[in-house]
Amino acid sequence: MTLVSTESLPLTTSDSVVVVRQAVRQRAVELGFSLVDQTKIVTAASELARNAIQHGGGGRATIEAVTDGLRRGLRLTFEDDGPGIGDIQTAMRDGFSTDGGLGLGLSGAKRLSHEFSITSTPGRGTRVVVTRWK
């Protein structure tokens, strides 16, 4: 995978979720994503940005345009320095929520992406990376 461009945005308040959504949309348009693909990756970004703020107390989002051979895609990284997730398997389950939400953030973002990885260290923070190819 080759990195073409990178952009980092802070995740602090609910306004930053909107900023991230708009930045991801712009990159997806530039990469020539179809409208449905744009919508999917922007929605995944929205879920993961909100998670980092609500559960991780904030952090940063990195938006990267990547290529792999002829494929072009968007790789998004969401990192926070929050309490971390003790049981990732449970957190990934549809409907599991610790804040009264719908519990679709992580599982939904995974379904909306082609590649998904999550690493979390209790007491240190969480890092989620998703990629969607054109």
Add this chain to the structure above:
Amino acid sequence: MERIPILKMGEVLLVSIQVDMHDRLAMQLQDDLTERITAARARGVLIDISALDVVDSFIGRMLGNIAAMSRVLDAQTVVVGMRPAVAITLVELGLSLDGVRTALNVERGMELLTHNAEAIVSGRKHDAGFH
């Protein structure tokens, strides 16, 4: 403070969401609508989301909450104008919007709300005559 306007047309409250809503704005709309339903004695709420290019789980939850709260307050909610790409994404996200009535556009949504209101009124008349 920034707010999404709520218009009243007869017994129906109309909301057209024209901005990329942050979460506080969505919560504010939910609170405002609940108050207005009671104050305006509304029988229907029509929410136009045709300008929204993203509906994530937070906005989905807000729509579900508004529908549930209006039902408790004896009003019906119809969400109209969902973009096809948003509908496809919502299903993949896992959000089924249970309990939220939808219609293709504002016109059909209004039809749904006014027909239902008429059906309820004629049902009441029928009941009254029966006893």
